[in-house]
Amino acid sequence: MLERAQHVLQTVFGYPAFRGLQAQVIERVARGGDALVLMPTGGGKSLCYQIPALLRPGVGVVVSPLIALMKDQVDALLQLGVRAAYLNSSLSSQEAAAVERALLAGELKLLYVAPERLLTPRFLSLLARAQLALFAVDEAHCVSQWGHDFRPEYLGLSVLAERFPGVPRVALTATADEATRREMVERLSLQRAQPFVSSFDRPNLRYTVVPKAGAKGQFLSFYRARHQGGAGIVYCLSRRSVEETAAWLVKAGVEALPYHAGLSAAVRQEHQERFLREDALVMVATIAFGMGIDKPDVRFVAHLELPKSLEGYYQETGRAGRDGDPADAFMTYGLEDVVTLRRLLAQSNAPEAVKRLEARKLEALLGYCETARCRRQVLLAYFGETLAEPCGNCDTCLAPVDTFDGTVAAQKALSTVVRTGQRFGAGHVTDVLLGKLTPRVRSLGHHELSTFGIGGELSERAWRSVLRQLVAAGYLATDAEGYGTLKLTPRSTPLLKGQETLRLRRDPTAAKAKAAVKGGQAAPADPALFERLRALRARLARAQGVPAYIVFDDKTLRTMTELRPRTLAELRRVPGVGEVKLARYGEAFLEVLRAPPS
Template sequence: MAPLPLDVLQRVFGYDAFRGDQSEIIEHVSGGGDALVLMPTGGGKSLCYQIPALVRPGVGVVISPLIALMQDQVDALLALGVRAGFLNSTQDLGERRAVEAAFLAGELDLLYLAPERLRVESTLRLLDRGKIALFAIDEAHCVAQWGHDFRPDYLALSQLHERWPDVPRIALTATATEATHTEIATRLGLQEAKHFVASFDRPNIQYRIAPKNEPRRQLLELLRTEHPGDAGIVYCLSRASVEKTAEFLVGQGLTALPYHAGLEASTRATNQSRFLREDGVIMVATIAFGMGIDKPDVRFVAHLDLPKSVEGYYQETGRAGRDGLPSTAWLAYGLADVVQQRKMIDDSEGDLAHRRRLSQHLDAMLALCETVSCRRSQLLAYFGQSGSESCGNCDTCLAPPETWDGTVAAQKVLSTVFRLDRERRQRFGAGQIVDILLGKRTPKVDQFDHHSLTVFGIGTELAEGEWRGVIRQLLAQGMLAVEGTYQTFALTDASRDVLRGERTVHMRREPKRQARSRTPRAPQVALAPDAAPLFERLREWRAGVAKEQGLPAYVIFHDATLREIATRKPESLAALGSVGGVGENKLAKYGQQVLDTIASPA
């Protein structure tokens, strides 16, 4: 008889009960049904295909774009006693043949494939000769051409059902709007599949967006005051910014590594490995890094540049706190970000529809940055889900910003742009506009005789930073446009309504800098005083074992498991086996060492 899913969960993975929709999804796929699963990072998506693969006869074939991580994924399964292998371009002929032989002999439970392997006829013939339990399409949003992480090879995955119509398919992703959800279903032929949409809420993540003011220094303050010694990811838009930020953090005594597509493949692999295997490493990266990273103890994700879309932002911030413990998603955002992103859209390849879609993505991201309501509620609404009016764990809930009637200020900015354009046939960026409004006699103002404009000096009621905030919000609301190589400003159709007094402009006023207690890091789940030393001893033991076996520490045991062991102090293998995350294989492999560590003198 086939094992029951709950038995597999307890015996192999060491957990007593399923979470959320896991049980229903697993029962459906185990019974041969197709499924499309939308579930947040850290929600337990992998169990939704791993357990059916262990329950059904044959091998579960997992399609994943994460070639650089397949070895780690397979190692994690092998540590659980699951027979797993992979086929991708990193292997030599001998390694591939060994995996193929194991597949044909029925000696694998799970086989990971890169999507491009399905374009190779020999791979298709290999699958024809074996017994397939299911197809799992991981990171399924990669099939959506208008999504944030499109992979052309994913378009060929519709052939799975055509070639193997009796094999159930499960497609999974951690992020999808309703439009992306529909596109995934259409492109993969999963319209008739059962769709499971879990809540996208990650209550353990504190979302914060700060006005940009020396962002690297702001980042450093965040790391030193709230995340000393923690592992985290810092995202930058450009490769140059990645390099400079990593150098800056290293110069401040922190362990920081760069990651971007311009680095040698060996350097990227080494840096990724260190991030996964060592404690307290900060990865500074472009968005080329992160998808599929299964490190559970990432305590913060910081963005030093504005993400291009809410989907990308959600996917990236979701890499924090996979273990469910408190974590921070922090973004520094300023006027230059809006200008830069608008310019990138104007310069992008593709037709008008493509640029319009990019603008829609950016507009939604800007709305999230400029909101005065709960950020978490707005984030959930973007994915078609509702949240409470106040989550109590984002910056706008902890330190609510004010709104003010910025119509007059908007008219002054727009009038300045109008005068420069119409009277002088000139266009300038934010710096010159602010200088004119403040009445500053700078060399550039004198050079172009801008002190003779009627708008010169009409804006002394606001400071320079406040005017830049006004311009940023006008850009965000579509009342100013960015044009040309030099990123100068021009009026839009919407700005004319403001100039004529037919539209009121409401603006966000950034709250005054609050004491640390107003925007606290979400509290850690405190360990009892007598448990904390044991927890540290268990972490030291785990680090030694991980180094000896060449594995990431979390593959041995998650922090959450070690915290429970430190709290309960089991005195027997049977008692240890009842701890969450301690399955049969890990109990047999590490159980006595854990008990010895517990019994050792402090």
């Protein structure tokens, strides 16, 4: 079985060897067993059901949550010569009927379908008349009611085990903690599935978190330093922030587009298709954009405001560097983000148990932001994985963070919050600590407080960092109304009484922050040749109406510039060049590779 799988991998997909647990998963499913697969984004999950579907008789039915994801996957498979199709609301009734006829005639090897359609009595009846190779449930974490991306339509997928007990099922996700995994097993009836849990580590991703000080400008500096002209995603919390950031970037000379649920479906579709097809576009978006984005050469994902959890952060950052080449996860973070998220949590209609869980997840995210340790170690530990040594590829490794005994500074800050009546935000508390005689301080009489001016040893920026860290660590809380008012928590009492000590981090200086983002994307062996290959790829993709990376991704083109193949046999040895693509595109690319420099 493995020999057959290896042959398919090489001849259809153009890759010389399996990665990680792929071979074990493929053998298990191809032999008819169920599997629960956790692999990081870019880890090759799709091969874990595509190859078994090609090896087994019948059609592999893939449950997928998004129309864009289905189309991308099917376009890529058709390029490889695989008979694939999708059924979703984007098809006309005539087109859908043609796909159904192909399914019943045994003409398809892979069929992608949304969970809503799959669960209809009509479609289940249709499946009962077809020969089925397997069921694959993609983005299976969506079944978890406690997860970060719950989709109620996934709850009905246990019907597959009831209606088709002899058909192997594989559930796949890149993001699931232990509780979510248990829920996946229970709700998808996968008690007999063999679990395959890969490392959550994405070594090619560089993680950087910077204290917010003009987020748009900080991102622009990062972009110009590391990824000028590269494709990437910038996440913001609100539609307004998306629109303002996209417009600001365009004015700064960056080709950027907005994407959020407030835009019409036609505009969202147009912007998404441009992002998939163009090489140097920045998409500024809410989390409405991203799931199922298969574009392999996204070079960065930036968060200008905090995501809601480490699960969300991990999944969103995982959209960068799917091709395995160096990529960045960049985030700006400030106290105002914490205030916003806690307000949204307080105002939500979720049950109290869910609110408590979300609050704990936010605390874990804040701990990640404020850590002085290796970020990758903290992130992996959250998912139950241990990284023995610091990674050397995050900001805290590249520019180690200084810490100091912050006990006295914290006591001063907490005392000032108390003496000002626990009715003010970080700005006013900082003014009192620094002894600033502002009109507000004077009118309130706060210049007469015992804590007025006791904080001269630290700068305004440093005091804001202290207050932010006290909120992150749970010594201070912010109000639920969103005004940013600081209040003491029960946890602050031992610290105020001197019964415990506290170490705080010093926010990095501008020079240190710059050191953490030095360098950039490695240049191709021959940049001019690489651009000529990209131009050819773009022409071929436009002619077929598919994203450029579906012809060949950037990694394959870079390898071409390194190996300089001169014949079809030599080109065949480039990873990503399978037999169908070799026949379809080989001579065109060889013509560019053989041509003398212009």
